[in-house]
Amino acid sequence: xxxxxxxxxxxxxxxxxxxxxxxxxxxxxxxxxxxxxxxxxxxxxxxxxxxxxxxxxxxxxxxxxxxxxxxxxxxxxxxxxxxxxxxxxxxxxxxxxxxxxxxxxxxxxxxxxxxxxxxxxxxxxxxxxxxxxxxxxxxxxxxxxxxxxxxxxxxxxxxxxxxxxxxxxxxxxxxxxxxxxxxxxxxxxxxxxxxxxxxxxxxxxxxxxxxxxxxxxxxxxxxxxxxxxxxxxxxxxxxxxxxxxxxxxxxxxxxxxxxxxxxxxxxxxxxxxxxxxxxxxxxxxxxxxxxxxxxxxxxxxxxxxxxxxxxxxxxx
Ligand code: AKB
Numbered sequence: 001x002x003x004x005x006x007x008x009x010x011x012x013x014x015x016x017x018x019x020x021x022x023x024x025x026x027x028x029x030x031x032x033x034x035x036x037x038x039x040x041x042x043x044x045x046x047x048x049x050x051x052x053x054x055x056x057x058x059x060x061x062x063x064x065x066x067x068x069x070x071x072x073x074x075x076x077x078x079x080x081x082x083x084x085x086x087x088x089x090x091x092x093x094x095x096x097x098x099x100x101x102x103x104x105x106x107x108x109x110x111x112x113x114x115x116x117x118x119x120x121x122x123x124x125x126x127x128x129x130x131x132x133x134x135x136x137x138x139x140x141x142x143x144x145x146x147x148x149x150x151x152x153x154x155x156x157x158x159x160x161x162x163x164x165x166x167x168x169x170x171x172x173x174x175x176x177x178x179x180x181x182x183x184x185x186x187x188x189x190x191x192x193x194x195x196x197x198x199x200x201x202x203x204x205x206x207x208x209x210x211x212x213x214x215x216x217x218x219x220x221x222x223x224x225x226x227x228x229x230x231x232x233x234x235x236x237x238x239x240x241x242x243x244x245x246x247x248x249x250x251x252x253x254x255x256x257x258x259x260x261x262x263x264x265x266x267x268x269x270x271x272x273x274x275x276x277x278x279x280x281x282x283x284x285x286x287x288x289x290x291x292x293x294x295x296x297x298x299x300x301x302x303x304x305x306x307x308x309x310x311x312x313x314x315x316x
Contacts, residue, residue: 011037012043074116105157116223124140212281
């Protein structure tokens, strides 16, 4: 096995991957990080890139061996809203992809795995406020069921095969460098683009739907933070609760109006409302803070300023 870290990011052209690859390359160098997705994307211009279908275990193995990969960040997945439209494919992709990567670590071909979980592991019977790490879960979406099952498998591979797998339960993620795709929390990114572009936004969730959210910069720091933490500090091998702050569409609209007074919002809830209603409103992340030093930087006020300042350049 090579001594130098060589990282493969699978599903690298999505909302998280786009920023994660940039940040990892600042740490490990351009050639230390291989980006990969199911098809060639713009990212291929920036450094090593492979086309990978994570469902194809033998093709994945060939690429891992050829590049002498030591760590995999597995981001390829169907998110909550898309998986409801394609339940069988959502389950297959989210589970088989995870097994293919965990098995590489079980066989000691790679050393470490990062796999994202989500607040979607919680369900309608979960306590909604300050949701604890350990509580009733019972997810009611395909995505949530696949994430909860995935968490159980991660812990199982750690206990049974000593696989060094690390995971975070992301809330809704908001960033200006990349677009979200297929999630229930996507509105919280779209709203900024529409505020700057048209001055108005029609929200697919109702005005008082409070959900846990986080700036992408904080999410990336948490991801790299847990991956770089000493193994002894990563005590939870299913997935850690990760909290940022919480708001409703009405509250974020009011925050945007402080900067764009004419901005207006209307509400037209669709099928994503039911998904949002099954999720927590805020997250207790005391274990992440205690075990490996998680500490987010952004709140709603600073996130709004940061998003508007950066996105403004696109619309001037
Ligand atoms: C989604 O909305 O599906 C995701 C998530 C919370 O995991 N952003």
